[in-house]
Amino acid sequence: MNSIFELFQYNFFLKALIAAIFASIxxxxxxxxxxxxxxxxxxxxxxxxxxxxxxxxxxxGFNPLLGAALFAIFSALGxxxxxxxxxxxEDSSIAIWWSMGMALGIIFVFLTPGYTPNLMxxxxxxxxxxxxxxxxxxxxxxxVIIAFFALFFNKILYIAFDEEFARASGLPVALFNYLIMILxxxxxxxxxxxxxxxxxLSLLTIPQATANLYTNDFKKLLIFSTLFALFGTISGLxxxxxxxxxxxxxxxxxxxITFGLLRLVKYLTK
Amino acid sequence: MEPLIKIENLTVGxxxxxxxxxxxxxxxxxxxxxxxxxxxxGKTTLLKAILGLLKPFSGIIEFSKxxxxxxxxxxxxxxxKHIDRKFPxxxxxxxxxxxxxxxxxxxxxxxxxxxxxxxxxxxxxxxxNRAIGELSGGQMQRVFLCRAILSNPKVLILDEPDTFVxxxxxxxxxEKLRLLNEEMAIVLVxxxxxxxxxxxxxxxxVNGNLHYHRSSNISQEQLDGYNCPIQVITxxxxxxxxxxxxxxxx
Numbered sequence: 001m002n003s004i005f006e007l008f009q010y011n012f013f014l015k016a017l018i019a020a021i022f023a024s025i026x027x028x029x030x031x032x033x034x035x036x037x038x039x040x041x042x043x044x045x046x047x048x049x050x051x052x053x054x055x056x057x058x059x060x061g062f063n064p065l066l067g068a069a070l071f072a073i074f075s076a077l078g079x080x081x082x083x084x085x086x087x088x089x090e091d092s093s094i095a096i097w098w099s100m101g102m103a104l105g106i107i108f109v110f111l112t113p114g115y116t117p118n119l120m121x122x123x124x125x126x127x128x129x130x131x132x133x134x135x136x137x138x139x140x141x142x143x144v145i146i147a148f149f150a151l152f153f154n155k156i157l158y159i160a161f162d163e164e165f166a167r168a169s170g171l172p173v174a175l176f177n178y179l180i181m182i183l184x185x186x187x188x189x190x191x192x193x194x195x196x197x198x199x200x201l202s203l204l205t206i207p208q209a210t211a212n213l214y215t216n217d218f219k220k221l222l223i224f225s226t227l228f229a230l231f232g233t234i235s236g237l238x239x240x241x242x243x244x245x246x247x248x249x250x251x252x253x254x255x256x257i258t259f260g261l262l263r264l265v266k267y268l269t270k
Numbered sequence: 271m272e273p274l275i276k277i278e279n280l281t282v283g284x285x286x287x288x289x290x291x292x293x294x295x296x297x298x299x300x301x302x303x304x305x306x307x308x309x310x311x312g313k314t315t316l317l318k319a320i321l322g323l324l325k326p327f328s329g330i331i332e333f334s335k336x337x338x339x340x341x342x343x344x345x346x347x348x349x350x351k352h353i354d355r356k357f358p359x360x361x362x363x364x365x366x367x368x369x370x371x372x373x374x375x376x377x378x379x380x381x382x383x384x385x386x387x388x389x390x391x392x393x394x395x396x397x398x399n400r401a402i403g404e405l406s407g408g409q410m411q412r413v414f415l416c417r418a419i420l421s422n423p424k425v426l427i428l429d430e431p432d433t434f435v436x437x438x439x440x441x442x443x444x445e446k447l448r449l450l451n452e453e454m455a456i457v458l459v460x461x462x463x464x465x466x467x468x469x470x471x472x473x474x475x476v477n478g479n480l481h482y483h484r485s486s487n488i489s490q491e492q493l494d495g496y497n498c499p500i501q502v503i504t505x506x507x508x509x510x511x512x513x514x515x516x517x518x519x520x
Contacts (some may be wrong), residue, residue, distance in 0.1 A: 036357055036358055038354070082275045086371075105381055123350040152368070154367075155370065156368070157359065157367070158367040160357070161354070161357050161359050161364070161365070161367065162348070162353065164323060164348060164352070164397075165346060165348060165367065165417075166367075166370065167322075167323055168322065168323055168344070168346050169367075169370040170370075171370055212358065215358065215403075216359070216360065216400075216401030216403065217358060217359070217360050217401070218357075218358050218359055218363070221358045222344065
Protein backbone atom coordinates (compact mmCIF):
# COMPACT_ATOMS: atom_id res chain seq x y z
CA MET A 1 0.00 0.00 0.00
CA ASN A 2 2.74 2.45 -0.85
CA SER A 3 0.32 4.27 -3.05
CA ILE A 4 -1.66 5.75 -0.11
CA PHE A 5 1.43 7.59 1.08
CA GLU A 6 2.35 8.63 -2.42
CA LEU A 7 -1.05 10.25 -2.68
CA PHE A 8 -0.13 12.82 -0.06
CA GLN A 9 2.64 14.10 -2.29
CA TYR A 10 0.05 15.31 -4.77
CA ASN A 11 -1.05 18.84 -4.24
CA PHE A 12 -4.55 18.20 -5.60
CA PHE A 13 -5.07 15.34 -3.16
CA LEU A 14 -3.97 17.36 -0.15
CA LYS A 15 -6.36 20.11 -1.17
CA ALA A 16 -9.16 17.60 -1.51
CA LEU A 17 -8.38 16.24 1.94
CA ILE A 18 -8.50 19.70 3.49
CA ALA A 19 -11.75 20.42 1.62
CA ALA A 20 -13.18 17.20 3.06
CA ILE A 21 -12.30 18.28 6.58
CA PHE A 22 -13.76 21.77 6.13
CA ALA A 23 -16.91 20.40 4.52
CA SER A 24 -17.39 17.95 7.38
CA ILE A 25 -17.15 20.62 10.06
CA UNK A 26 -19.50 23.12 8.41
CA UNK A 27 -22.01 20.49 7.25
CA UNK A 28 -21.79 18.58 10.53
CA UNK A 29 -22.75 21.61 12.63
CA UNK A 30 -25.16 23.34 10.24
CA UNK A 31 -26.72 20.00 9.28
CA UNK A 32 -27.25 19.14 12.95
CA UNK A 33 -29.14 22.38 13.35
CA UNK A 34 -31.17 21.85 10.15
CA UNK A 35 -32.18 18.31 11.09
CA UNK A 36 -33.08 19.20 14.68
CA UNK A 37 -35.14 22.12 13.52
CA UNK A 38 -36.78 20.10 10.71
CA UNK A 39 -35.83 22.57 7.98
CA UNK A 40 -34.16 20.06 5.66
CA UNK A 41 -36.63 20.88 2.91
CA UNK A 42 -35.93 24.63 3.11
CA UNK A 43 -32.23 23.85 2.83
CA UNK A 44 -32.94 21.71 -0.22
CA UNK A 45 -34.82 24.61 -1.80
CA UNK A 46 -31.97 27.04 -1.16
CA UNK A 47 -29.43 24.58 -2.52
CA UNK A 48 -31.24 23.93 -5.77
CA UNK A 49 -32.19 27.58 -6.26
CA UNK A 50 -28.49 28.43 -6.17
CA UNK A 51 -28.12 26.65 -9.51
CA UNK A 52 -29.82 29.68 -11.06
CA UNK A 53 -26.92 31.80 -9.81
CA UNK A 54 -24.38 29.40 -11.25
CA UNK A 55 -26.12 29.61 -14.63
CA UNK A 56 -26.23 33.40 -14.47
CA UNK A 57 -22.51 33.50 -13.62
CA UNK A 58 -21.69 31.28 -16.61
CA UNK A 59 -23.79 33.51 -18.84
CA UNK A 60 -22.30 36.80 -17.64
CA GLY A 61 -18.84 35.38 -17.05
CA PHE A 62 -18.22 35.85 -13.32
CA ASN A 63 -17.38 33.45 -10.48
CA PRO A 64 -20.10 30.76 -10.33
CA LEU A 65 -19.86 30.43 -6.53
CA LEU A 66 -20.58 34.14 -6.19
CA GLY A 67 -23.66 33.69 -8.35
CA ALA A 68 -24.67 30.68 -6.27
CA ALA A 69 -24.22 32.63 -3.02
CA LEU A 70 -26.39 35.49 -4.31
CA PHE A 71 -29.17 33.14 -5.38
CA ALA A 72 -28.93 31.07 -2.20
CA ILE A 73 -29.38 34.07 0.09
CA PHE A 74 -31.98 35.61 -2.20
CA SER A 75 -34.02 32.41 -2.27
CA ALA A 76 -33.74 32.00 1.51
CA LEU A 77 -35.27 35.45 1.88
CA GLY A 78 -37.70 34.75 -0.96
CA UNK A 79 -39.04 31.63 0.75
CA UNK A 80 -39.55 33.63 3.95
CA UNK A 81 -41.30 36.40 2.02
CA UNK A 82 -43.59 34.03 0.13
CA UNK A 83 -44.55 32.25 3.36
CA UNK A 84 -44.89 35.14 5.78
CA UNK A 85 -45.99 38.07 3.60
CA UNK A 86 -47.63 36.55 0.54
CA UNK A 87 -49.18 33.79 2.70
CA UNK A 88 -48.29 30.93 0.39
CA UNK A 89 -47.97 27.56 2.12
CA GLU A 90 -44.40 27.04 3.23
CA ASP A 91 -43.78 23.77 1.41
CA SER A 92 -45.23 25.23 -1.79
CA SER A 93 -43.03 28.34 -1.46
CA ILE A 94 -40.00 26.11 -1.12
CA ALA A 95 -40.95 24.06 -4.18
CA ILE A 96 -41.51 27.23 -6.24
CA TRP A 97 -38.04 28.63 -5.42
CA TRP A 98 -36.44 25.21 -5.76
CA SER A 99 -37.73 24.64 -9.29
CA MET A 100 -37.52 28.27 -10.40
CA GLY A 101 -33.81 28.39 -9.53
CA MET A 102 -33.11 25.18 -11.43
CA ALA A 103 -35.12 26.42 -14.45
CA LEU A 104 -33.27 29.75 -14.53
CA GLY A 105 -29.97 27.92 -14.31
CA ILE A 106 -30.82 25.71 -17.26
CA ILE A 107 -31.98 28.71 -19.35
CA PHE A 108 -28.79 30.67 -18.61
CA VAL A 109 -26.54 27.71 -19.33
CA PHE A 110 -28.42 27.12 -22.58
CA LEU A 111 -28.00 30.78 -23.58
CA THR A 112 -24.27 30.73 -22.79
CA PRO A 113 -22.35 30.31 -26.04
CA GLY A 114 -20.02 27.33 -26.25
CA TYR A 115 -19.61 24.33 -24.00
CA THR A 116 -19.73 24.64 -20.19
CA PRO A 117 -17.30 21.95 -19.06
CA ASN A 118 -17.65 22.49 -15.32
CA LEU A 119 -21.40 22.17 -15.14
CA MET A 120 -21.33 18.55 -13.99
CA UNK A 121 -18.93 19.37 -11.19
CA UNK A 122 -21.40 21.89 -9.78
CA UNK A 123 -24.30 19.49 -10.00
CA UNK A 124 -22.53 16.41 -8.64
CA UNK A 125 -19.39 17.87 -7.08
CA UNK A 126 -15.74 17.13 -7.65
CA UNK A 127 -13.64 17.49 -4.56
CA UNK A 128 -10.45 16.87 -6.54
CA UNK A 129 -10.80 20.17 -8.41
CA UNK A 130 -11.26 22.46 -5.38
CA UNK A 131 -9.04 25.55 -5.70
CA UNK A 132 -6.90 27.26 -3.04
CA UNK A 133 -9.16 30.32 -3.09
CA UNK A 134 -12.18 28.16 -2.40
CA UNK A 135 -10.32 26.51 0.47
CA UNK A 136 -9.65 29.93 2.02
CA UNK A 137 -13.33 30.80 1.81
CA UNK A 138 -14.24 27.46 3.37
CA UNK A 139 -11.75 28.11 6.17
CA UNK A 140 -13.31 31.50 6.91
CA UNK A 141 -16.81 30.03 6.88
CA UNK A 142 -15.72 27.28 9.30
CA UNK A 143 -14.27 29.82 11.70
CA VAL A 144 -17.43 31.92 11.55
CA ILE A 145 -19.70 28.91 12.16
CA ILE A 146 -17.62 27.56 15.04
CA ALA A 147 -17.36 30.99 16.66
CA PHE A 148 -21.08 31.69 16.25
CA PHE A 149 -22.14 28.35 17.72
CA ALA A 150 -19.56 28.53 20.53
CA LEU A 151 -20.57 32.05 21.56
CA PHE A 152 -24.34 31.65 21.32
CA PHE A 153 -24.77 27.92 21.82
CA ASN A 154 -27.45 28.07 24.51
CA LYS A 155 -29.43 30.77 22.75
CA ILE A 156 -29.31 28.88 19.45
CA LEU A 157 -30.47 25.72 21.22
CA TYR A 158 -33.32 27.41 23.06
CA ILE A 159 -34.59 29.19 19.94
CA ALA A 160 -34.37 26.02 17.87
CA PHE A 161 -36.22 23.99 20.49
CA ASP A 162 -39.02 26.39 21.42
CA GLU A 163 -39.09 29.58 19.38
CA GLU A 164 -42.18 30.95 21.08
CA PHE A 165 -40.77 30.53 24.57
CA ALA A 166 -37.54 32.18 23.45
CA ARG A 167 -39.51 35.14 22.08
CA ALA A 168 -41.55 35.41 25.27
CA SER A 169 -38.26 35.45 27.19
CA GLY A 170 -37.07 38.41 25.16
CA LEU A 171 -34.48 36.78 22.88
CA PRO A 172 -33.98 38.42 19.46
CA VAL A 173 -35.36 35.35 17.70
CA ALA A 174 -35.84 36.92 14.26
CA LEU A 175 -32.24 38.15 14.18
CA PHE A 176 -30.88 34.72 15.10
CA ASN A 177 -33.07 32.99 12.52
CA TYR A 178 -31.92 35.44 9.88
CA LEU A 179 -28.22 34.99 10.70
CA ILE A 180 -28.49 31.21 10.73
CA MET A 181 -30.36 31.27 7.41
CA ILE A 182 -27.39 33.15 5.91
CA LEU A 183 -24.97 30.62 7.42
CA UNK A 184 -27.03 27.78 5.93
CA UNK A 185 -26.98 29.45 2.50
CA UNK A 186 -23.20 30.00 2.65
CA UNK A 187 -22.57 26.46 3.91
CA UNK A 188 -24.53 25.06 1.01
CA UNK A 189 -22.78 27.23 -1.56
CA UNK A 190 -19.20 26.67 -0.38
CA UNK A 191 -19.72 22.93 -0.19
CA UNK A 192 -21.24 22.65 -3.65
CA UNK A 193 -17.76 21.87 -5.03
CA UNK A 194 -17.39 18.95 -2.65
CA UNK A 195 -20.54 16.94 -3.26
CA UNK A 196 -22.56 19.08 -5.66
CA UNK A 197 -25.96 20.73 -5.60
CA UNK A 198 -27.92 17.55 -6.04
CA UNK A 199 -26.06 15.58 -3.38
CA UNK A 200 -25.36 18.18 -0.69
CA LEU A 201 -28.46 17.38 1.34
CA SER A 202 -26.78 14.08 2.15
CA LEU A 203 -23.90 15.76 4.03
CA LEU A 204 -26.47 17.80 5.94
CA THR A 205 -28.64 14.84 6.96
CA ILE A 206 -26.94 11.41 6.86
CA PRO A 207 -24.13 12.03 9.40
CA GLN A 208 -26.77 13.63 11.62
CA ALA A 209 -29.05 10.60 11.33
CA THR A 210 -26.08 8.40 12.25
CA ALA A 211 -25.18 10.63 15.21
CA ASN A 212 -28.80 10.56 16.32
CA LEU A 213 -28.46 6.80 16.81
CA TYR A 214 -26.13 7.50 19.73
CA THR A 215 -27.25 10.76 21.28
CA ASN A 216 -30.23 12.95 21.98
CA ASP A 217 -28.18 15.84 23.26
CA PHE A 218 -27.94 18.80 20.88
CA LYS A 219 -24.27 19.55 21.57
CA LYS A 220 -23.20 15.93 21.20
CA LEU A 221 -25.32 15.64 18.05
CA LEU A 222 -23.36 18.46 16.40
CA ILE A 223 -20.01 16.95 17.44
CA PHE A 224 -20.87 13.35 16.48
CA SER A 225 -22.31 14.54 13.15
CA THR A 226 -19.04 16.28 12.35
CA LEU A 227 -17.07 13.13 13.22
CA PHE A 228 -19.27 10.87 11.09
CA ALA A 229 -19.08 13.40 8.25
CA LEU A 230 -15.27 13.38 8.56
CA PHE A 231 -15.21 9.61 8.38
CA GLY A 232 -17.54 9.57 5.36
CA THR A 233 -15.84 12.29 3.34
CA ILE A 234 -12.28 11.10 3.93
CA SER A 235 -12.94 7.42 3.28
CA GLY A 236 -15.16 8.39 0.35
CA LEU A 237 -12.28 10.39 -1.05
CA UNK A 238 -9.95 7.37 -0.92
CA UNK A 239 -12.59 5.05 -2.35
CA UNK A 240 -13.18 7.53 -5.15
CA UNK A 241 -9.49 7.62 -5.96
CA UNK A 242 -8.78 3.91 -5.87
CA UNK A 243 -11.96 2.74 -7.59
CA UNK A 244 -11.87 5.71 -9.98
CA UNK A 245 -15.50 6.70 -9.40
CA UNK A 246 -16.92 10.24 -8.91
CA UNK A 247 -15.98 11.63 -5.48
CA UNK A 248 -19.38 13.10 -4.53
CA UNK A 249 -21.17 9.82 -5.12
CA UNK A 250 -18.43 7.84 -3.34
CA UNK A 251 -18.70 10.06 -0.26
CA UNK A 252 -22.46 9.72 -0.06
CA UNK A 253 -22.30 6.00 -0.63
CA UNK A 254 -19.87 5.71 2.30
CA UNK A 255 -22.14 7.84 4.50
CA UNK A 256 -25.21 5.75 3.69
CA ILE A 257 -23.42 2.41 4.18
CA THR A 258 -22.05 3.64 7.53
CA PHE A 259 -25.49 4.68 8.66
CA GLY A 260 -27.08 1.45 7.48
CA LEU A 261 -24.50 -0.77 9.17
CA LEU A 262 -24.58 1.10 12.49
CA ARG A 263 -28.37 1.15 12.47
CA LEU A 264 -28.35 -2.60 11.90
CA VAL A 265 -25.82 -3.12 14.71
CA LYS A 266 -27.99 -1.08 17.04
CA TYR A 267 -31.04 -3.11 16.06
CA LEU A 268 -29.27 -6.43 16.56
CA THR A 269 -27.66 -5.53 19.89
CA LYS A 270 -30.79 -4.12 21.45
CA MET B 271 -52.90 47.52 45.42
CA GLU B 272 -51.35 48.16 42.04
CA PRO B 273 -51.93 45.24 39.67
CA LEU B 274 -48.90 43.36 38.32
CA ILE B 275 -50.43 43.39 34.86
CA LYS B 276 -53.20 45.73 33.79
CA ILE B 277 -55.03 45.05 30.54
CA GLU B 278 -57.22 47.86 29.24
CA ASN B 279 -59.49 47.79 26.18
CA LEU B 280 -57.29 45.19 24.55
CA THR B 281 -58.19 44.21 21.01
CA VAL B 282 -55.91 41.58 19.53
CA GLY B 283 -55.95 38.81 16.94
CA UNK B 284 -54.24 37.41 13.88
CA UNK B 285 -53.86 38.74 10.34
CA UNK B 286 -55.76 41.92 11.12
CA UNK B 287 -58.79 39.91 12.30
CA UNK B 288 -59.49 40.47 16.00
CA UNK B 289 -60.04 37.42 18.16
CA UNK B 290 -60.48 39.40 21.36
CA UNK B 291 -62.17 42.78 21.56
CA UNK B 292 -62.07 45.37 24.32
CA UNK B 293 -60.78 43.06 27.00
CA UNK B 294 -60.19 44.40 30.49
CA UNK B 295 -58.36 42.39 33.13
CA UNK B 296 -56.19 43.08 36.13
CA UNK B 297 -53.72 40.47 37.32
CA UNK B 298 -52.75 41.18 40.92
CA UNK B 299 -50.38 39.62 43.39
CA UNK B 300 -51.53 36.19 44.62
CA UNK B 301 -54.24 35.96 41.97
CA UNK B 302 -55.08 32.50 40.66
CA UNK B 303 -57.15 33.10 37.57
CA UNK B 304 -58.72 30.23 35.66
CA UNK B 305 -59.34 31.14 32.04
CA UNK B 306 -62.25 29.34 30.45
CA UNK B 307 -64.14 29.60 27.20
CA UNK B 308 -64.88 27.66 24.03
CA UNK B 309 -62.12 26.50 21.69
CA UNK B 310 -61.14 29.35 19.43
CA UNK B 311 -62.62 31.77 21.93
CA GLY B 312 -59.28 33.51 22.36
CA LYS B 313 -57.87 31.94 25.52
CA THR B 314 -54.43 31.30 24.06
CA THR B 315 -54.61 34.61 22.18
CA LEU B 316 -55.00 36.40 25.50
CA LEU B 317 -51.97 34.60 26.95
CA LYS B 318 -49.89 35.39 23.88
CA ALA B 319 -50.80 39.06 24.08
CA ILE B 320 -49.72 39.18 27.73
CA LEU B 321 -46.45 37.43 26.85
CA GLY B 322 -45.75 39.95 24.09
CA LEU B 323 -45.98 37.31 21.35
CA LEU B 324 -48.88 39.16 19.72
CA LYS B 325 -49.01 42.89 19.22
CA PRO B 326 -52.29 44.45 20.33
CA PHE B 327 -54.39 46.11 17.60
CA SER B 328 -55.49 48.60 20.21
CA GLY B 329 -55.63 48.97 23.95
CA ILE B 330 -52.78 48.60 26.38
CA ILE B 331 -51.12 45.96 28.51
CA GLU B 332 -49.34 47.63 31.37
CA PHE B 333 -46.77 45.94 33.58
CA SER B 334 -45.93 47.03 37.09
CA LYS B 335 -42.35 48.07 37.80
CA UNK B 336 -41.72 44.69 39.42
CA UNK B 337 -42.05 42.73 36.22
CA UNK B 338 -41.31 45.27 33.52
CA UNK B 339 -38.28 45.53 31.29
CA UNK B 340 -36.88 43.30 28.57
CA UNK B 341 -36.43 40.50 31.09
CA UNK B 342 -40.06 40.24 32.00
CA UNK B 343 -40.71 38.33 35.18
CA UNK B 344 -43.31 36.08 33.61
CA UNK B 345 -43.08 32.30 33.64
CA UNK B 346 -44.72 30.50 30.74
CA UNK B 347 -45.79 26.92 30.19
CA UNK B 348 -46.97 26.48 26.57
CA UNK B 349 -49.28 23.81 25.27
CA UNK B 350 -47.19 20.66 25.17
CA LYS B 351 -48.69 19.58 21.86
CA HIS B 352 -46.66 22.33 20.17
CA ILE B 353 -43.39 20.87 21.44
CA ASP B 354 -41.31 18.81 19.02
CA ARG B 355 -40.74 15.69 21.09
CA LYS B 356 -38.08 14.38 18.73
CA PHE B 357 -35.86 17.40 19.24
CA PRO B 358 -32.45 16.31 20.58
CA UNK B 359 -32.52 18.02 23.96
CA UNK B 360 -32.19 16.75 27.51
CA UNK B 361 -34.49 17.45 30.44
CA UNK B 362 -31.76 19.48 32.11
CA UNK B 363 -31.29 21.73 29.05
CA UNK B 364 -35.04 22.31 28.68
CA UNK B 365 -35.26 23.47 32.28
CA UNK B 366 -32.14 25.59 31.92
CA UNK B 367 -33.71 27.43 28.99
CA UNK B 368 -35.91 29.06 31.64
CA UNK B 369 -32.90 31.19 32.56
CA UNK B 370 -32.28 32.57 29.06
CA UNK B 371 -32.43 36.28 29.73
CA UNK B 372 -32.11 36.33 33.50
CA UNK B 373 -29.27 38.09 35.21
CA UNK B 374 -30.30 36.99 38.66
CA UNK B 375 -28.09 33.92 38.53
CA UNK B 376 -24.43 34.36 39.32
CA UNK B 377 -22.61 31.93 37.11
CA UNK B 378 -23.28 28.46 35.78
CA UNK B 379 -22.84 26.69 39.11
CA UNK B 380 -25.68 28.63 40.69
CA UNK B 381 -28.04 27.88 37.82
CA UNK B 382 -27.14 24.20 37.98
CA UNK B 383 -27.75 24.09 41.73
CA UNK B 384 -31.13 25.77 41.35
CA UNK B 385 -32.14 23.40 38.54
CA UNK B 386 -31.04 20.33 40.49
CA UNK B 387 -33.04 21.46 43.53
CA UNK B 388 -36.09 22.14 41.40
CA UNK B 389 -35.87 18.77 39.65
CA UNK B 390 -35.47 17.06 43.03
CA UNK B 391 -38.47 18.89 44.42
CA UNK B 392 -40.55 17.90 41.41
CA UNK B 393 -39.44 14.26 41.63
CA UNK B 394 -37.73 14.18 38.23
CA UNK B 395 -34.06 14.52 39.23
CA UNK B 396 -33.37 10.92 38.18
CA UNK B 397 -34.40 11.63 34.58
CA UNK B 398 -32.48 14.89 34.16
CA ASN B 399 -30.19 13.49 31.44
CA ARG B 400 -32.94 11.84 29.43
CA ALA B 401 -34.10 13.13 26.06
CA ILE B 402 -37.54 14.72 26.28
CA GLY B 403 -38.83 12.25 23.70
CA GLU B 404 -38.53 9.46 26.27
CA LEU B 405 -40.80 11.08 28.84
CA SER B 406 -44.41 10.39 29.76
CA GLY B 407 -47.01 13.16 29.60
CA GLY B 408 -46.84 13.81 33.33
CA GLN B 409 -43.03 13.97 33.32
CA MET B 410 -43.13 16.39 30.37
CA GLN B 411 -45.46 18.74 32.20
CA ARG B 412 -43.23 18.66 35.27
CA VAL B 413 -40.21 19.52 33.13
CA PHE B 414 -42.00 22.46 31.53
CA LEU B 415 -43.31 23.63 34.87
CA CYS B 416 -39.73 23.60 36.19
CA ARG B 417 -38.65 25.67 33.20
CA ALA B 418 -41.48 28.15 33.77
CA ILE B 419 -40.68 28.77 37.43
CA LEU B 420 -36.87 28.54 37.28
CA SER B 421 -36.41 32.30 37.41
CA ASN B 422 -38.92 32.87 40.24
CA PRO B 423 -41.37 34.84 38.10
CA LYS B 424 -43.93 37.21 39.58
CA VAL B 425 -46.59 35.88 37.23
CA LEU B 426 -46.92 32.30 36.01
CA ILE B 427 -48.91 31.65 32.84
CA LEU B 428 -49.98 28.09 32.05
CA ASP B 429 -51.67 26.97 28.83
CA GLU B 430 -53.49 23.68 29.39
CA PRO B 431 -50.97 22.12 31.78
CA ASP B 432 -53.38 19.24 32.39
CA THR B 433 -53.37 17.74 28.89
CA PHE B 434 -51.76 14.29 28.48
CA VAL B 435 -51.69 13.97 32.25
CA UNK B 436 -53.18 11.17 34.33
CA UNK B 437 -55.51 11.87 37.23
CA UNK B 438 -52.94 11.21 39.90
CA UNK B 439 -50.47 13.73 38.53
CA UNK B 440 -53.23 16.20 37.85
CA UNK B 441 -53.94 16.28 41.59
CA UNK B 442 -50.22 16.71 42.36
CA UNK B 443 -49.95 19.45 39.75
CA UNK B 444 -52.74 21.55 41.22
CA GLU B 445 -51.42 21.01 44.73
CA LYS B 446 -48.02 22.22 43.50
CA LEU B 447 -49.64 25.24 41.86
CA ARG B 448 -51.46 26.06 45.09
CA LEU B 449 -48.09 26.24 46.87
CA LEU B 450 -46.52 28.29 44.08
CA ASN B 451 -49.46 30.66 44.26
CA GLU B 452 -48.21 31.87 47.61
CA GLU B 453 -45.22 33.38 45.80
CA MET B 454 -46.61 34.29 42.39
CA ALA B 455 -49.80 35.17 40.57
CA ILE B 456 -51.06 32.37 38.31
CA VAL B 457 -53.08 32.55 35.11
CA LEU B 458 -54.20 29.14 33.99
CA VAL B 459 -56.03 27.96 30.86
CA UNK B 460 -57.49 24.54 31.47
CA UNK B 461 -59.35 22.11 29.27
CA UNK B 462 -60.96 20.55 32.33
CA UNK B 463 -63.31 22.81 34.25
CA UNK B 464 -64.19 20.32 36.96
CA UNK B 465 -60.70 20.24 38.41
CA UNK B 466 -59.71 23.82 37.84
CA UNK B 467 -62.66 25.23 39.73
CA UNK B 468 -61.64 23.88 43.10
CA UNK B 469 -58.19 25.47 42.97
CA UNK B 470 -58.55 28.77 41.15
CA UNK B 471 -59.64 31.85 43.00
CA UNK B 472 -61.26 33.67 40.15
CA UNK B 473 -62.56 32.80 36.69
CA UNK B 474 -62.01 34.72 33.51
CA UNK B 475 -64.41 33.66 30.77
CA VAL B 476 -62.98 34.40 27.37
CA ASN B 477 -65.56 33.97 24.65
CA GLY B 478 -64.51 35.09 21.20
CA ASN B 479 -66.49 34.61 18.02
CA LEU B 480 -65.49 31.48 16.08
CA HIS B 481 -66.55 33.10 12.86
CA TYR B 482 -63.86 35.72 13.15
CA HIS B 483 -60.89 33.59 12.21
CA ARG B 484 -62.22 30.45 10.56
CA SER B 485 -62.88 32.26 7.30
CA SER B 486 -60.33 34.59 5.79
CA ASN B 487 -62.74 36.72 3.71
CA ILE B 488 -65.10 38.19 6.23
CA SER B 489 -66.25 41.76 5.66
CA GLN B 490 -66.71 44.38 8.34
CA GLU B 491 -70.51 44.20 7.90
CA GLN B 492 -70.40 40.53 8.75
CA LEU B 493 -68.28 41.17 11.80
CA ASP B 494 -70.76 43.79 12.96
CA GLY B 495 -73.64 41.50 12.08
CA TYR B 496 -72.45 38.77 14.42
CA ASN B 497 -72.45 41.36 17.17
CA CYS B 498 -70.52 39.05 19.42
CA PRO B 499 -68.99 40.93 22.30
CA ILE B 500 -65.96 39.18 23.76
CA GLN B 501 -66.53 39.07 27.46
CA VAL B 502 -63.90 38.65 30.08
CA ILE B 503 -65.59 38.25 33.42
CA THR B 504 -63.64 37.99 36.61
CA UNK B 505 -65.52 37.02 39.71
CA UNK B 506 -64.59 35.45 43.01
CA UNK B 507 -65.23 31.96 44.38
CA UNK B 508 -67.46 30.56 41.66
CA UNK B 509 -69.36 27.47 42.78
CA UNK B 510 -69.22 24.37 40.58
CA UNK B 511 -72.78 24.51 39.43
CA UNK B 512 -72.40 27.86 37.74
CA UNK B 513 -69.36 26.59 35.90
CA UNK B 514 -71.09 23.50 34.63
CA UNK B 515 -74.03 25.53 33.49
CA UNK B 516 -71.63 27.81 31.70
CA UNK B 517 -69.98 24.84 30.04
CA UNK B 518 -73.24 23.45 28.68
CA UNK B 519 -74.18 26.76 27.15
CA UNK B 520 -71.34 26.42 24.70
